[in-house]
Amino acid sequence: MPALASHRKPRTRLRTTPAVGLTTAALASVTLLSTQSATAAPAKPAPTIEEVQKKVDDLFRQAGTETQKYNAAKAASAKQRAEVDALLQAAAERAEKLNETRRELGHYAAAQYRDGAIAPTATFFLADDPQSYFDQDQLMARMTSRQQKVVADFRTQQNEAATKRAEATKSLETLTASQAELRTSKQQVQEKLSEARTLLSKLTAEEKKRLAELERKKEAEAKRKADELARQQAAAAKEKADRAAKEKTPDQSSGTGTGSSTDTGSGSDSGYASQAEKVLAFARAQIGKPYVWGATGPSSYDCSGLTQAAWKAAGVSLPRTTWDQVEVGTRVATADLQPGDLVFFYDDISHVGIYKGDGMMIHAPKPGANVREESIYYMPIYGSVRPA
Template identity: 40%
Template sequence: MAAHRKPRQRPLAGSAGRTAATLALAGAATVTAFDGPAHAEPRLTPAQVKAKVDGLYEQAEAATEQYNGAKEKADAAHASLAELRDEAARRTERLNTARDALGSIAAAQYRAGGLDPAVQLALSSKPEEYLEAAGFAEQAGARQASTIAGVRKGLAQIAELRTRADGRLVALKAHQAELARHKSTIRAKLDTAERLLDSLTAPQRTQYARQGQQGGGSAPGGAVGAPNSRAAAAVAFAYGAIGKPYVWGSTGPGSFDCSGLAQAAWRSAGVALPRTTYTQINAGRRVTRDQLAPGDLVFFFPGISHVGVYVGNGQMIHAPRPGSAVRMAPIDQMPFAGAARPA
């Protein structure tokens, strides 16, 4: 039976071939156009870039405050771990001294041969001296028992210290991992903001920077209306910080982030504030907006992610965002979230 074969098709030649090739390429281009994105991402207007960058900076600052909180916990865990290790080392040294004492007692007993007291008395050339030594030996036995008890207690204490140190080490590693996560988030937000700013023309970027630098101000002769000398000192410090750069995670003296500036200002007045905005708002007495006085801390955004030092007349001094410097600005510039007057 003859095999059935499909007739071989000869390739098109000449003008017919060229026409077919053209149609095939056109079809492929059409398919590609429908399969992939048809158009490039529309270019953002300067106003849209500003809105996106401002949002990214706000998110980066919120992450910065989380970073500050994690760093505070990591530093505390590290200090606690070092203290526990030092204490364990001191107790181990005392334990080794007690063990050495026990070793000396054991060696003396071994050299004495462990003879029966009656035999030792019989062999002694001076029974009176032996009886006196026996009394000392009995006392030494009591001291030995006390030393053994001390060694046992020391071993238990060192074991407990090492267990606590292991717990601090676990906590430290967890806080360090949290630090790394927040740091990565901050860097990603800032990098995205920088890429958006790079899309602006030079004049547009200059205008954006100028808008962000509105405010300014210089140190006054004194903090008029400050409720006390500590508040006046905090305000004076804030004025002295004007012009210093914003650096996230920094508490001065050469640079600050927002909560770092608030903490440093009040530290100069002898008042210790917590490190983060969301803990600083609870430091001292809460005040309403119409009760504000120079030195009060003013907070912004729903997440309490920004803080400034109020200086009066509706103005504050704050460290705004990366790429900027400490400056004066109206408190109406951002959504107000609350205020506190440190004690």
């Protein structure tokens, strides 16, 4: 039996099904991954330096807009706080008068008590609302004219005190809303500035160098436009001076002159020039101080804080925000700008500078920069005003 068993053909072993299944699954996975890789969206290209510059500039502009909102809310909050304090003080004073009148009524009631006539007259004097008893003829007959006046005063003071309390309550609600807006604007400024700083922090050294070169080109173009405006203004001034000189020259044929009328308005121009000198002297003294949003000096400024402080030095009170400052004074064309005029920028009027002549201005530019002289063409001009 063992000999016969040794001549049997060995059984061929086949691959098991699980092995085939694993191979198929692996192939399917590879195929799926390959398909996904082929159809996946390409990675978004990194922004160019020009795009970064535009984005950063836009973020700073937006921060400037939010700064003006912050300034407006801060001014409104301060004004409202003063009104609330005044109303609370007035309410307290009226409450004290009311208490004095109540004490006087109490004295009358005590006197009646001593005279044995506590009811109903004493009840009238001590009631929270004596007016409810006022029309009772039998009671009025017992009252002197002095007592009647005290009761009338009491009623008037009650109404005044209630009115002042209502006004104070409403004013407090408005103050709360202003303070909430103040916090929101502050947060918006911080978010815009943080986003801009993040963009800049991601640039390589080479990219930062390229960005600086773009800034130099932008400044050079703005300066070229400023020089052109300076030439145009100089030519216009010379033409005006020549015309004035000709009008003042006596007519040789008649022996008379016609120049007296040319002095009209010169006093006004001289007065404005004198104010402008003070404005620019103050502004120049601030050059090099840092821009800080919401700041009004003396160690730092935002754009409208600087213009407000500079014109205050010349005796002119300007409102706090660019949006209000643009409404003060007389509108002037860019070609007609004079030193001291205010130049506003962007469609949302979120920036302002002080014109110093020759197409240049002094302004507090943006976070990270100091008060400096710069071409008015560095930013898109909205319009200009002469404050005084």
